[in-house]
Amino acid sequence: MDMRDIAKLAGVSSATVSRVINGSNLVRPETVERVRKVIEEVKFFPNTSATTLKYGRSGTYGLIIPDITNPFFPEFLKCFESIVVENDHEMLMATTDLHSGHMQQTIRRMLVRRVDGVALLASEIETEPFESLVHNRVPLVTMDRGHIANGLSDVAINNKSGMDQAMLHLKELGHKKIGYIGGSAGLTISEHRVEAFVRALKRVDLVPHPEFMRHGNYRVTGGMAAMTELLSLKDRPTAVLTANDVTAVGAMRVILKMGLTIPRDISIIGFDDIELSDIVHPPLTTLRLNRYDLAKTFYDALQHFKADSRTYGKRHVVKTNLVIRESTGPARKRTATGSSAI
Amino acid sequence: MDMRDIAKLAGVSSATVSRVINGSNLVRPETVERVRKVIEEVKFFPNTSATTLKYGRSGTYGLIIPDITNPFFPEFLKCFESIVVENDHEMLMATTDLHSGHMQQTIRRMLVRRVDGVALLASEIETEPFESLVHNRVPLVTMDRGHIANGLSDVAINNKSGMDQAMLHLKELGHKKIGYIGGSAGLTISEHRVEAFVRALKRVDLVPHPEFMRHGNYRVTGGMAAMTELLSLKDRPTAVLTANDVTAVGAMRVILKMGLTIPRDISIIGFDDIELSDIVHPPLTTLRLNRYDLAKTFYDALQHFKADSRTYGKRHVVKTNLVIRESTGPARKRTATGSSAI
DNA sequence: GTGAAAGCGCTAACAA
DNA sequence: TTGTTAGCGCTTTCAC
Numbered sequence: 262m263d264m265r266d267i268a269k270l271a272g273v274s275s276a277t278v279s280r281v282i283n284g285s286n287l288v289r290p291e292t293v294e295r296v297r298k299v300i301e302e303v304k305f306f307p308n309t310s311a312t313t314l315k316y317g318r319s320g321t322y323g324l325i326i327p328d329i330t331n332p333f334f335p336e337f338l339k340c341f342e343s344i345v346v347e348n349d350h351e352m353l354m355a356t357t358d359l360h361s362g363h364m365q366q367t368i369r370r371m372l373v374r375r376v377d378g379v380a381l382l383a384s385e386i387e388t389e390p391f392e393s394l395v396h397n398r399v400p401l402v403t404m405d406r407g408h409i410a411n412g413l414s415d416v417a418i419n420n421k422s423g424m425d426q427a428m429l430h431l432k433e434l435g436h437k438k439i440g441y442i443g444g445s446a447g448l449t450i451s452e453h454r455v456e457a458f459v460r461a462l463k464r465v466d467l468v469p470h471p472e473f474m475r476h477g478n479y480r481v482t483g484g485m486a487a488m489t490e491l492l493s494l495k496d497r498p499t500a501v502l503t504a505n506d507v508t509a510v511g512a513m514r515v516i517l518k519m520g521l522t523i524p525r526d527i528s529i530i531g532f533d534d535i536e537l538s539d540i541v542h543p544p545l546t547t548l549r550l551n552r553y554d555l556a557k558t559f560y561d562a563l564q565h566f567k568a569d570s571r572t573y574g575k576r577h578v579v580k581t582n583l584v585i586r587e588s589t590g591p592a593r594k595r596t597a598t599g600s601s602a603i
Numbered sequence: 604m605d606m607r608d609i610a611k612l613a614g615v616s617s618a619t620v621s622r623v624i625n626g627s628n629l630v631r632p633e634t635v636e637r638v639r640k641v642i643e644e645v646k647f648f649p650n651t652s653a654t655t656l657k658y659g660r661s662g663t664y665g666l667i668i669p670d671i672t673n674p675f676f677p678e679f680l681k682c683f684e685s686i687v688v689e690n691d692h693e694m695l696m697a698t699t700d701l702h703s704g705h706m707q708q709t710i711r712r713m714l715v716r717r718v719d720g721v722a723l724l725a726s727e728i729e730t731e732p733f734e735s736l737v738h739n740r741v742p743l744v745t746m747d748r749g750h751i752a753n754g755l756s757d758v759a760i761n762n763k764s765g766m767d768q769a770m771l772h773l774k775e776l777g778h779k780k781i782g783y784i785g786g787s788a789g790l791t792i793s794e795h796r797v798e799a800f801v802r803a804l805k806r807v808d809l810v811p812h813p814e815f816m817r818h819g820n821y822r823v824t825g826g827m828a829a830m831t832e833l834l835s836l837k838d839r840p841t842a843v844l845t846a847n848d849v850t851a852v853g854a855m856r857v858i859l860k861m862g863l864t865i866p867r868d869i870s871i872i873g874f875d876d877i878e879l880s881d882i883v884h885p886p887l888t889t890l891r892l893n894r895y896d897l898a899k900t901f902y903d904a905l906q907h908f909k910a911d912s913r914t915y916g917k918r919h920v921v922k923t924n925l926v927i928r929e930s931t932g933p934a935r936k937r938t939a940t941g942s943s944a945i
Numbered sequence: 946g947t948g949a950a951a952g953c954g955c956t957a958a959c960a961a
Numbered sequence: 962t963t964g965t966t967a968g969c970g971c972t973t974t975c976a977c
Contacts, residue, residue: 263953263954263955264954264955264956265954275954275955275956276955276956276957278955279955279956279957280956282955283956307954307955308953308954308955309955310953310954310955311953311954311955311956312954312955312956313955314953314954314955315954315955315956315957316955316956
């Protein structure tokens with residue numbers, strides 16, 4: 262069943278059918294009516310592959326995410342999908358699972374489907390796989406990589422806004438020894454976030470203490486491991502920020518397991534504000550990164566290349582802000598040192 | 604850049620290029636070599652829309668899920684994606700978010716892209732939207748709807764296996780008053796699960812108590828609401844099963860908030876075994892539904908229609924089994940009645 | 946072992 | 962306002 266069949270049934274040509282489907286206004290209303298009715302009757306759906314073939318563009322945006330298991334990404338995905346679909350595009354999703362061997366294959370999937378652009382939320386270290394993307398003139402929008410070029414834009418996370426609020430909040434609560442559990446070592450996005458942490462610390466006249474700063478892996482396990490180390494220190498931090506909420510969950514779990522209380526013994530601040538943050542006990546104070554804003558920013562960034570895929574890219578920024586819940590509280594006057602550790 | 608360009612550069616015809624790309628064995632090795640090299644050099648990727656156009660099938664399977672925010676689905680998605688991609692297919696994902704207005708549009712997305720089949724994990728009530736699917740001869744595999752036909756298969760969840768284990772486990776712990784918080788009212792999948800619960804209860808010679816059975820909504824909120832009701836009963840259940848883990852999380856939250864202890868005051872059993880189950884405190888005893896098995900079953904069910912999309916469907920079943928963690932324990936000798944409630 | 950050519954369904958330029 | 966037609970890139974039959 263194709264447009265010619267519809268055309269025959271409606272007594273018109275396939276060109277007219279095409280015009281009706283695409284809402285051209287130079288078709289007589291009665292004709293439109295007649296064609297519409299036939300389409301309805303036979304439940305006809307046009308074949309997008311023909312259009313894609315003709316135009317060389319598929320109306321599809323690729324979305325590459327690292328770890329769908331981290332609740333942040335499904336939430337993002339949902340926003341991105343709805344924006345894309347509302348605008349009559351399609352989304353081609355791929356997860357790479359931090360396993361970079363798949364990256365090459367993922368890029369290929371995008372390329373053979375002739376996507377009109379790729380939103381890359383996975384911050385792998387290597388840049389090599391993307392060369393085929395730029396070589397094939399597929400616009401790319403990255404997350405917090407800081408590099409832009411022809412057909413390449415970047416969405417930076419403004420950690421500053423949220424970090425400053427967080428530090429102010431902690432300082433008001435009397436915290437001076439503030440720790441940080443980061444993301445995976447080597448990822449620019451992790452590094453930006455630690456740097457923002459250090460700067461924010463200095464801005465409230467506190468000194469960063471290297472012992473208090475640990476790497477995680479953006480997962481529960483990393484949060485657990487790092488917090489275990491922090492708790493075993495003679496001199497512990499009284500508050501800890503984490504690179505994402507999932508890390509915070511891991512950290513909290515260890516704290517609770519050690520018989521300590523949040524926030525009485527130690528305050529925790531997460532990052533992302535996944536829905537879970539509101540469910541975990543105690544509810545997590547966190548730096549909110551608005552998923553819808555982020556998704557919209559990626560979409561707009563992609564649209565920027567609509568006319569010409571080689572247009573020079575732009576730097577976009579999305580803000581973060583502090584959401585205060587119950588995992589932060591006044592600093593203990595004195596940290597119980599050593600005695601209660603392990 | 605198309606196959607003709609490659610052909611020119613390699614001094615062959617486009618037919619030969621096609622043969623090389625598709626691994627035909629009737630091309631001379633040297634020719635293969637030569638063509639491969641050119642493809643490599645110019646980073647050529649064939650355009651699948653041409654193939655889709657020619658064959659009328661896209662090598663894509665649609666996946667429709669209700670609520671990507673429930674961790675079960677991302678975990679499923681990940682398995683399904685990897686199976687599909689490993690087998691040189693593509694996945695077109697769509698979420699409907701329990702908002703059935705989107706369903707029609709979602710089906711359209713599948714249809715215009717000429718998917719080779721649809722895995723439908725969303726158990727909406729209405730069947731009408733799927734008519735366009737069967738009408739257009741797109742194979743459909745549903746989850747626990749129990750109905751099969753030409754081009755229509757079903758994957759049933761064998762609740763029995765897990766429920767029996769759960770009941771045995773609870774009975775051994777001395778529980779007699781066992782409650783249930785179900786899914787959304789009206790969904791066949793919810794109903795199957797309650798029915799399985801009641802039957803399992805009877806099998807261990809316990810009587811189902813209607814007061815102890817509540818509806819939820821597969822989300823935290825539903826678990827909270829239902830558990831609040833259960834706790835306000837004069838005569839409370841000593842153990843509660845839930846329709847999914849997220850519901851269990853909500854239920855646990857309420858219990859903890861009321862100052863009760865799990866499993867000392869009340870035991871909880873979830874369903875799904877999302878990764879979260881292992882993280883929540885105390886770690887959740889749950890009926891595991893293996894995501895990979897489920898995804899594989901859906902994939903195989905879809906493949907069943909490969910040769911002829913109108914082949915008669917099959918009934919598939921995936922098992923569940925009990926994973927014992929720390930949210931279940933011995934029944935209290937006497938339930939503290941009334942006094943501690945609210 | 947390789948090439949020529951038709952055709953998949955749609956769109957847009959051009960013709961009427 | 963509507964129709965005719967070429968062509969998007971690939972596969973495959975048939976011919977060589």
